[in-house]
Amino acid sequence: MVKSEKIGSYKVGKNVEIGKNVTIDKTASIGNNVIIGDGVYLGRNVVIKDDVIIKNNVMIEDNATIGYDNLTKKKEIYEEYPTIIGENALIRTNTVIYKSCKIGKDSWVNHNTILRENTEVGDNCTIGNLVMCEGYTKIGNQVAIHSLSGLGGNMIIEDKVFIATNLVTANGRRPTYLRNMPYIKDEGPIIRYGARIGISVILLPEIEIGREALVASGAIVTKNVPPFSIVMGVPAKVVGIVPDDERL
Amino acid sequence: MVKSEKIGSYKVGKNVEIGKNVTIDKTASIGNNVIIGDGVYLGRNVVIKDDVIIKNNVMIEDNATIGYDNLTKKKEIYEEYPTIIGENALIRTNTVIYKSCKIGKDSWVNHNTILRENTEVGDNCTIGNLVMCEGYTKIGNQVAIHSLSGLGGNMIIEDKVFIATNLVTANGRRPTYLRNMPYIKDEGPIIRYGARIGISVILLPEIEIGREALVASGAIVTKNVPPFSIVMGVPAKVVGIVPDDERL
Amino acid sequence: MVKSEKIGSYKVGKNVEIGKNVTIDKTASIGNNVIIGDGVYLGRNVVIKDDVIIKNNVMIEDNATIGYDNLTKKKEIYEEYPTIIGENALIRTNTVIYKSCKIGKDSWVNHNTILRENTEVGDNCTIGNLVMCEGYTKIGNQVAIHSLSGLGGNMIIEDKVFIATNLVTANGRRPTYLRNMPYIKDEGPIIRYGARIGISVILLPEIEIGREALVASGAIVTKNVPPFSIVMGVPAKVVGIVPDDERL
Numbered sequence: 001m002v003k004s005e006k007i008g009s010y011k012v013g014k015n016v017e018i019g020k021n022v023t024i025d026k027t028a029s030i031g032n033n034v035i036i037g038d039g040v041y042l043g044r045n046v047v048i049k050d051d052v053i054i055k056n057n058v059m060i061e062d063n064a065t066i067g068y069d070n071l072t073k074k075k076e077i078y079e080e081y082p083t084i085i086g087e088n089a090l091i092r093t094n095t096v097i098y099k100s101c102k103i104g105k106d107s108w109v110n111h112n113t114i115l116r117e118n119t120e121v122g123d124n125c126t127i128g129n130l131v132m133c134e135g136y137t138k139i140g141n142q143v144a145i146h147s148l149s150g151l152g153g154n155m156i157i158e159d160k161v162f163i164a165t166n167l168v169t170a171n172g173r174r175p176t177y178l179r180n181m182p183y184i185k186d187e188g189p190i191i192r193y194g195a196r197i198g199i200s201v202i203l204l205p206e207i208e209i210g211r212e213a214l215v216a217s218g219a220i221v222t223k224n225v226p227p228f229s230i231v232m233g234v235p236a237k238v239v240g241i242v243p244d245d246e247r248l
Numbered sequence: 249m250v251k252s253e254k255i256g257s258y259k260v261g262k263n264v265e266i267g268k269n270v271t272i273d274k275t276a277s278i279g280n281n282v283i284i285g286d287g288v289y290l291g292r293n294v295v296i297k298d299d300v301i302i303k304n305n306v307m308i309e310d311n312a313t314i315g316y317d318n319l320t321k322k323k324e325i326y327e328e329y330p331t332i333i334g335e336n337a338l339i340r341t342n343t344v345i346y347k348s349c350k351i352g353k354d355s356w357v358n359h360n361t362i363l364r365e366n367t368e369v370g371d372n373c374t375i376g377n378l379v380m381c382e383g384y385t386k387i388g389n390q391v392a393i394h395s396l397s398g399l400g401g402n403m404i405i406e407d408k409v410f411i412a413t414n415l416v417t418a419n420g421r422r423p424t425y426l427r428n429m430p431y432i433k434d435e436g437p438i439i440r441y442g443a444r445i446g447i448s449v450i451l452l453p454e455i456e457i458g459r460e461a462l463v464a465s466g467a468i469v470t471k472n473v474p475p476f477s478i479v480m481g482v483p484a485k486v487v488g489i490v491p492d493d494e495r496l
Numbered sequence: 497m498v499k500s501e502k503i504g505s506y507k508v509g510k511n512v513e514i515g516k517n518v519t520i521d522k523t524a525s526i527g528n529n530v531i532i533g534d535g536v537y538l539g540r541n542v543v544i545k546d547d548v549i550i551k552n553n554v555m556i557e558d559n560a561t562i563g564y565d566n567l568t569k570k571k572e573i574y575e576e577y578p579t580i581i582g583e584n585a586l587i588r589t590n591t592v593i594y595k596s597c598k599i600g601k602d603s604w605v606n607h608n609t610i611l612r613e614n615t616e617v618g619d620n621c622t623i624g625n626l627v628m629c630e631g632y633t634k635i636g637n638q639v640a641i642h643s644l645s646g647l648g649g650n651m652i653i654e655d656k657v658f659i660a661t662n663l664v665t666a667n668g669r670r671p672t673y674l675r676n677m678p679y680i681k682d683e684g685p686i687i688r689y690g691a692r693i694g695i696s697v698i699l700l701p702e703i704e705i706g707r708e709a710l711v712a713s714g715a716i717v718t719k720n721v722p723p724f725s726i727v728m729g730v731p732a733k734v735v736g737i738v739p740d741d742e743r744l
């Protein structure tokens with residue numbers, strides 16, 4: 001490991017450890033209390049904020065920000081951890097990962113995506129482009145969330161869930177004027193193991209999508225979906241059962 | 249105030265005035281005829297174009313562009329003003345605010361959002377991440393517009409409106425081939441005081457969402473919504489009245 | 497033409513030819529085997545990767561990436577060409593155009609948009625802000641695709657098609673766990689000459705939107721739409737015929 005004082009022309013804070021075979025663009029910036037593993041790549045204008053751990057062979061592309069810390073609310077309920085990017089993870093251009101997020105190993109977060117505080121992504125996941133996750137959300141392993149999805153926060157997404165483009169989820173039954181109110185931790189929906197969600201689906205809060213259920217494109221899901229069922233429509237109704245040969 | 253000639257290593261145009269206790273990253277760029285108030289922060293690669301007024305204690309984060317001026321059409325109808333960012337406003341990373349926009353005091357515009365020309369945002373507003381506003385739109389005070397919303401332009405949004413994730417609005421009854429046609433200023437919808445809009449709602453042009461009305465998630469609104477009514481469905485129909493204890 | 501060795505302070509690779517009256521910001525970066533025509537503008541932090549041809553009078557704005565090459569799958573089926581940006585094209589800030597894309601002359605690609613590999617855009621097109629195209633898609637001439645649209649890939653969009661905000665298309669009947677499976681080239685929908693698509697429409701895979709058909713806002717299109725017909729609803733049904741005076 002190399003102490004931060006020995007680093008070249010990029011900006012670097014205090015208490016920084018950097019591994020071997022690391023490539024850091026001279027325009028990158030590294031904050032305080034940062035650990036960077038072996039073989040890491042940090043592209044142009046990458047900003048690593050304070051209290052970040054970047055494991056071996058991570059690739060962080062141009063203009064991405066890791067450990068973003070300009071939190072403007074929720075301070076009272078916010079749980080603070082180091083931000084962790086797992087081995088071999090790929091963070092593509094312009095993406096912002098807030099502080100206290102955790103990205104699992106071999107996971108990709110694509111371009112122009114925002115993951116707010118306390119978003120936890122498992123291993124072997126793909127988070128698409130132009131995705132917004134409001135945070136306080138736990139995503140399992142081998143999950144795919146496609147582009148232009150907006151996750152309202154306070155969700156649980158279990159392993160092997162597949163989410164197509166433009167899923168939108170809510171985490172409050174009645175919209176409210178958040179800037180004036182005490183922060184209430186509403187619950188987003190829960191998506192169980194291996195469930196599959198088509199394009200442009202809407203999930204209301206507090207509902208549960210059962211194990212390996214299939215939600216058809218364009219469905220508005222207003223209540224729980226039983227395991228292995230196929231739902232469709234506005235509002236979504238059960239129209240069938242996932243056949244055996246499509247089960248995990 | 250400090251004359252622009254005295255500024256350090258960042259790029260700065262003519263006729264620039266800069267207040268006290270200002271932090272400007274050396275990679276930032278400032279155009280001509282710019283006023284920057286006290287306590288302003290301009291992050292890495294921030295671009296301030298010509299004719300911009302940035303009031304006290306504004307924070308503009310990395311890669312944001314203010315007063316963006318590459319307008320490629322609508323020149324004949326375009327009304328030109330200075331671009332103004334109000335006191336204490338926060339503009340997050342990668343956001344582009346076009347020329348002749350006005351952002352009110354204490355308002356936030358989140359990551360990767362585009363506000364086109366002549367968008368006026370009031371005080372104490374929150375504009376989400378990955379939002380697109382086509383411009384020529386007036387947004388009141390204390391308005392929340394959540395992420396992934398696409399506002400078609402020529403809209404009025406009054407005070408205390410709450411818009412959840414992925415609202416999309418239209419401003420023409422029939423889609424047309426704009427690049428070949430004279431520009432017609434179609435009217436987008438009007439959203440009255442205190443109305444609340446659920447996730448993934450669609451609003452057609454020229455309609456009015458009445459005062460404190462509540463539009464359920466996934467609704468397609470094709471005609472006017474009376475004040476205080478609750479509408480739902482495809483197309484949206486009145487299904488109830490907002491109870492007294494939820495009114496402002 | 498000027499050999500790359502003669503270039504100023506920006507980064508430049510091998511085998512680069514640069515035309516006359518070119519403006520290249522000193523923070524830009526140019527890869528190997530690149531041809532840049534006359535009158536080209538490359539903004540701040542623009543990255544031109546390897547094997548890119550930029551024709552005369554192209555404008556590429558700040559933080560855009562052209563010829564992006566971090567492909568992580570599909571290698572076996574991927575067809576590789578030079579990335580080409582046609583005369584007078586405008587690529588706005590933060591946009592990423594993958595390798596082997598082709599953008600026609602006089603076309604614009606707006607802010608924060610992602611076009612994946614083998615996306616071909618014709619002449620005089622407008623691609624909106626915050627658009628995602630998964631690639632392997634051919635877009636004709638004079639096509640408008642508005643903001644926040646998510647094109648699932650493997651699509652054909654013919655000339656003079658108009659697509660309003662937030663179209664989402666699918667390219668597989670059943671969602672699957674792509675990271676574990678052999679890549680199957682599912683077919684996205686085909687949109688024929690002059691068709692018009694309203695806001696927040698959903699198109700399922702393999703269907704065809706007929707010539708000059710009109711799809712109403714919010715429709716979920718599950719089967720072929722005949723030429724010149726008007727469809728509406730969930731699922732979309734024919735409700736009329738496009739009148740003569742609206743035909744091309």
